[in-house]
Amino acid sequence: MSAFAPSPPLPGLSELDCHCTFPLTSTAPTVQSTFICLTCSPQSEAPSAESLCLCQACADVCHEGHDVVFCGVAESYCDCRASPGSLCLVEGASKAEARRLAGSRRGCPPPSCRCTSDPALSSRLFSSSTVSPPLSSTPSLLRSCKLLPSLSKDTHWLPMSSCVDAAALAPLSAPEAFAASVFRQHLPAVLQALPPGAEPDPRHSGAEWWVQVKPTAAEASNAEAAVDLHYDKDEELSAAFLLGSFPDLSTVTYLTQHSTGKPTVIFDHCYTDSEERDIKKVRVSFPRRDKHVAFLGSLLHGAPRNAHLAEADACAPADTDDAEGLRVTLLVNVWVNNRPCGVEELSAGDREALRRGAGGGASYEGLSFGERPVESVVWDGEEGEGEVEKITLHFVSQGSTWIEGGENGEEEEEEEGGEAEEFSGLVLQMPVLSNLQNDTTEIELLGASAAHLVNLDDDEEDYDEEEYNEEDYDAEAEGGDVEGVEEAFDAIEISTGQSTALLGMLMILALSGATTKPTGKASTPKKKASSTPKKGTPAKTPKRAIKGVGSVDTPDGRRSSRIASRKE
Numbered sequence: 001m002s003a004f005a006p007s008p009p010l011p012g013l014s015e016l017d018c019h020c021t022f023p024l025t026s027t028a029p030t031v032q033s034t035f036i037c038l039t040c041s042p043q044s045e046a047p048s049a050e051s052l053c054l055c056q057a058c059a060d061v062c063h064e065g066h067d068v069v070f071c072g073v074a075e076s077y078c079d080c081r082a083s084p085g086s087l088c089l090v091e092g093a094s095k096a097e098a099r100r101l102a103g104s105r106r107g108c109p110p111p112s113c114r115c116t117s118d119p120a121l122s123s124r125l126f127s128s129s130t131v132s133p134p135l136s137s138t139p140s141l142l143r144s145c146k147l148l149p150s151l152s153k154d155t156h157w158l159p160m161s162s163c164v165d166a167a168a169l170a171p172l173s174a175p176e177a178f179a180a181s182v183f184r185q186h187l188p189a190v191l192q193a194l195p196p197g198a199e200p201d202p203r204h205s206g207a208e209w210w211v212q213v214k215p216t217a218a219e220a221s222n223a224e225a226a227v228d229l230h231y232d233k234d235e236e237l238s239a240a241f242l243l244g245s246f247p248d249l250s251t252v253t254y255l256t257q258h259s260t261g262k263p264t265v266i267f268d269h270c271y272t273d274s275e276e277r278d279i280k281k282v283r284v285s286f287p288r289r290d291k292h293v294a295f296l297g298s299l300l301h302g303a304p305r306n307a308h309l310a311e312a313d314a315c316a317p318a319d320t321d322d323a324e325g326l327r328v329t330l331l332v333n334v335w336v337n338n339r340p341c342g343v344e345e346l347s348a349g350d351r352e353a354l355r356r357g358a359g360g361g362a363s364y365e366g367l368s369f370g371e372r373p374v375e376s377v378v379w380d381g382e383e384g385e386g387e388v389e390k391i392t393l394h395f396v397s398q399g400s401t402w403i404e405g406g407e408n409g410e411e412e413e414e415e416e417g418g419e420a421e422e423f424s425g426l427v428l429q430m431p432v433l434s435n436l437q438n439d440t441t442e443i444e445l446l447g448a449s450a451a452h453l454v455n456l457d458d459d460e461e462d463y464d465e466e467e468y469n470e471e472d473y474d475a476e477a478e479g480g481d482v483e484g485v486e487e488a489f490d491a492i493e494i495s496t497g498q499s500t501a502l503l504g505m506l507m508i509l510a511l512s513g514a515t516t517k518p519t520g521k522a523s524t525p526k527k528k529a530s531s532t533p534k535k536g537t538p539a540k541t542p543k544r545a546i547k548g549v550g551s552v553d554t555p556d557g558r559r560s561s562r563i564a565s566r567k568e
Contacts, residue, residue: 018242019094020062021055022078024101024110025243029075031113031272032243035059039066040083052079056242062089073272097240101341104236108204111237111245112338115298117270119281121193122296125249126266126283128440129369131290135255141174142255143358145211145328148175151350155210155235157343158183160202166365173354174362175330176346179209181364182251182332186294190248190334200336208247208333208343214303216258216325225327226262226305228396229428231271232297232333236341244271245340247297247333254287255328259316261287262327263309265393266301267428267451275426278450282430283374286311286439287327292369293440297333300428308391308432315437375438379431379449388448393428426455 021032035054040063058080059068080088088094105111135141156176162168163180172180183206191200214225234245252264268281285293295301346354355361430451433443445451 018057018060019097019240020057020078020080020088020090021094021241021243022081022088023091023095023098024241025077027077028110029077030243031073031075031115032056034071034074034076035063036069036071037063037066037083038069039063052083054078054080057090057094058088062087072274094241101236101240104342105339106203108339109337111234111243111341113243113245114248114338115244115246115270115272116296117268117273117299119268122268122281122299125189125193125294125296126442127294127369128285128372128374129292129294130372131253131292132368132370133366134290135178135253136289138174138362138364140358140360140362141178141330142328144174144354145255145330146213146324146326147354147357148211148350149213151353152346155208155340155343156346157339158207158209158345160200160205163207164202169363169365170361171351172361173346173351174358175209175211175354176351177362177364178253178330178367179207179332181367182253182292183207183334185367185369186249186251186334187336190336193248194336198337204339205336206339208335208340210331212303212327212329212331214262214327216260216262216327218260222305227303228394229300229302229304230396231300234340244298245338246270247335247340248338249294249334250297250299250301251292251294251332251334252285253292253330253332254289255330256326257287257289257317258325258327259318261317262303262305263287263311264293264301264303265309266293266295266299269300269451269453270298271300275453275455278445279428279430279452280445280450282433282443282445282451284309284433284436284441284443286317286436287329288317288439291372291439302393302396303327303329304393306391306393308434310434311436311439315439317439372440373438374440374442375436376442376444377436378444378446380446389432390429391432393430395426395428426453428452429454 021030024030033056035056035058036051037054037059038051041051053071053076054063054068055078058078059070062080062083078088081091158172158176158179160183162172162176163183169177169180187200191198212227214220214227216225231244232247232250234243237243237245254261264285264287266283266285267279269277269279283295285291428451431445431449
């Protein structure tokens with residue numbers, strides 16, 4: 001049988017946690033969790049021109065038991081089908097899943113995986129505005145948003161043609177008509193951020209929209225009231241292939257306000273950024289009726305429930321006349337030349353139910369978005385005495401397993417037997433942000449105030465600072481063939497076409513002594529990186545998908561939670 005023949009179906013692989021990405025990406029380098037199999041590569045001592053890159057699924061299934069090294073999140077494509085004398089065991093199922101998702105995209109080209117936290121672009125696309133005339137003047141919008149969750153909890157699609165064609169707006173429900181207005185408002189800014197010469201294809205561009213209806217009462221559980229940290233993305237693509245495809249722009253519109261309303265927090269951090277990278281900017285937006293916030297669609301964000309994310313008492317708003325005490329938001333994402341898989345237009349039956357239940361539709365052709373003030377604040381952790389007090393924010397998949405009345409004002413529900421479950425997983429730690437003086441604040445976090453991602457279930461040991469002294473580094477440096485490594489990586493780029501970002505990661509691995517020890521004094525981490533095993537130990541397969549898109553089983557049975565189902 002040819003090494004490139006389709007793989008036969010295997011028992012237990014009918015419902016894979018993830019699939020091989022090659023049927024989607026072919027040889028186009030695509031941002032994904034990238035692995036190297038040293039067992040199948042001709043030169044197994046270190047990454048070389050012949051090293052084979054693997055996607056998450058092939059590292060887990062096809063190369064189970066091999067010496068597999070995690071390189072990081074980088075642009076690459078999967079070489080599993082080229083493994084000497086082996087088959088891609090998940091190829092058949094992956095091709096079928098790729099065809100299914102392609103059908104749900106209605107002829108849209110392969111998913112774009114644009115992802116950036118570029119500070120200049122982030123600043124240019126961020127805006128806080130007031131919608132006018134006030135949305136409260138058309139109560140059908142708020143009524144529709146409260147009613148929709150009883151009809152559908154899906155996200156919905158509104159094609160570009162429906163957003164820009166006045167004739168197509170007439171039969172729409174109030175949320176759809178408002179989503180169309182948001183798309184028109186932000187399309188010029190999104191087009192400026194696209195590559196030069198790119199034009200929107202109306203067939204493959206549009207608005208993805210949904211609503212969030214959350215209680216604000218103190219007795220509400222965290223699972224009911226909070227929207228934990230996450231990235232907006234193509235959910236089906238993420239679940240099936242662990243690839244990230246992100247909207248060009250995300251927006252939040254607040255339809256109610258309450259003195260206890262929880263803010264939206266937006267971090268200048270995307271999933272391709274290193275977990276060790278300082279997060280130096282956060283934007284905090286407290287709910288105000290008719291307020292509209294827009295930001296770069298690939299950024300980490302949420303509406304966490306934490307008592308230490310608060311505005312000054314004098315700035316807190318009076319409650320609106322919403323007697324139910326609900327925090328109601330309408331979320332609209334702008335996608336240009338890209339469409340999330342499986343997101344469909346609102347059904348005709350649900351549209352009619354919304355129009356009937358809300359007393360008709362609405363027209364928002366004349367809406368304006370007036371600029372609101374954004375206060376800029378600098379928090380310098382180097383000033384003052386003592387450590388910077390930090391709070392912990394959780395990712396969305398962790399539910400409400402928080403300690404009630406705990407250190408950070410969070411909640412944890414008790415398991416049977418009365419003991420609280422100990423939390424583990426990836427979290428974000430940031431300074432306490434209380435007594436904020438404006439409903440929209442942009443905060444620069446300097447020095448020790450910078451926010452960080454922290455993996456609480458990382459069982460890797462800290463480096464012993466005394467273990468790696470200068471003599472160790474000097475000895476390692478003397479034994480390293482730096483010129484030979486550079487020549488090898490020149491060959492990699494020529495022979496495989498894998499991305500330069502990946503090549504840089506592979507060079508780090510090679511310089512570290514064939515993935516067995518770290519070498520650079522200046523870059524020695526306090527915590528072991530998953531791609532740099534401790535000195536004198538064999539390379540290990542790392543915890544899966546801590547940097548990947550999606551939530552997949554790790555080798556020890558836990559589940560990663562950095563990116564999970566959303567949303568705000």
